[in-house]
Amino acid sequence: MAKVKINQPFTLLDTRVGVAERQTVQLEVAKLYTHTPMTIPIEVVNGAESGPVLMVCAAIHGDELNGVEVVRQLLSKVDAATLRGTLIAVPIVNIFGFIHKSRYLPDRRDLNRCFPGSEQGSLGARMAHMFFDLVVKKSNHSIDLHTGAIHRSNLPQIRGDLSCEMTKEMAMAFGTPVAIDARLRNGSLRSEASGLDIPVITYEAGEAxxxxxxxxxxxxxxxxxxxxxxxxxxxxxxxxVHDAVIAAATSWVRADVDGIVRAQVTLGERVSKGQILAYIDSPLGQSEEAIIAPRSGIVIGQQMLPLVNEGDAVFHIAYFAHANSIVEQQLETFIDDIGPIS
Known part of the structure; x- marks a missing residue:
């Protein structure tokens, strides 16, 4: 039997968290006009036994709320006495956006395009710099929780740089029916963490x-x-948990005209090339334009607002080397495995 290796105390933001203990710390990132501090709340759960340091964060986009609840429920279940390694849980990264129910910072910057940030830059650059240097760098694995943008809903899916073996292992372990080999975007948390060999997977599900x-x-x-x-x-x-099927490619299908959308398909549905995905009507019903699937695939994202302008993205479709029916079966099994939702 392998000998148990006792963990060591863990320090974050000058706060020492003992073995088999948990502590809440606050990262001050800015002040309001009133000089009231704006802080990012962080819970550190330091296990009894040694192991990896995993950071789980949510609401880098302040209006993406599902991940906040995931972190809350996770913290209610994790027991420091039986945990191996250390969990750094950050339910709300973009505290400004969260308070204002907005994706963005007050200067309209996207915090997930500001990494690794700088001490002398914009508000977003300074927040990104502090969070990245003082929190992200303390981890050796990370899960970043997201949703679709406002009025857009995403099928549960994992995105990551699957050319990294550990990232791919984490993506397959997570257990969504679909995984997307997503290129690294400059300024994103995933991209900058990857440069430090910290594997990051992004979970996308639901709507802002x-x-x-x-x-x-x-x-x-x-x-x-x-x-x-x-x-x-x-x-x-x-x-x-069945292994996720990796998408060979994805693309958004856009509206060619302005009008009112009548969707004919839903999230997770298998569609065939040439199939009608939706109709776009004029308010008086004098004209009707069909949105057609360019290729066979699975709907993994959808605009939920039934009003579109020409060029708006309406359906996000993933394309697979495997038969689309396999992915559809995986999705049905996945929903059954989650069990009844209260």
Whole structure:
């Protein structure tokens, strides 16, 4: 039997967290006009046994709320006495956006395009610099929780640079039916962490400013699956999880005219090349334009607002080397495995 290796105290933001202990720390990133501090709340759970340091963060885009609830539920379940390694849980990264129910910072910058940031730059650059240097660099694995943008909903999916073996392992362990080999975007948390050999996967599910029970349940189960894969939690995954099918490519199908959308397909549905995805009508019904699927695939994202302008993205479709029916079956099994949603 392998000898248990006792963990060591963990320090974050000058706060020492003992073995088998947890502490809440606050990262001050800015002040309001009133000089009231704006702080990012962080919970550190330092396990009894040694192991990886995993950061789980949400709301880098301040209006993406599902991940905030995933982190809350995760913290209610994790026990420092039985944890291996250290969990850094950050439910709200973009505290400004969260307060204002906005994706962006007050200067309209996207915090997820500001990494690694700088001490002398914009508000976003300074926040990114502090968060990256003082928190992200303390981890050796990371899960970044997201949703679709406002009025857009995403099928539960994992995105990551799957050319990195550990990133791919984490993506497969998470357990969504679809994984996307997503290129690294300059200024994103994923891109900058990758440069330091910190593997990051991004979970996308649901819609901004909305709680989605399935997306939250799947996100919580997925994070726990990754933690078990990293041997941070004891035991095997509670349910059989099929490997995600990796998308060969994805693309958005856009509206060619302005009008009112009548969708004919839904998230997770298998579509065939040439199939009608939606109709766009004029308010008086005098004209009608069909949106046609350019290739066969699975709908992984959809605009939920039934009003579009010419050029608006309406459906996000993933294309697979495998038969699309396999992915559809995976999705049905995935929903069944999540179980009843209360």
């Amino acid at each position: 400013l909305r709680f989605d029970a399935l997306a939250i349940a799947a996100g919580l189960q997925g994070v726990e699956n990754v933690m078990r894969h990293l041997k941070m939690l004891r035991g095997r995954r509670r349910k059989q």
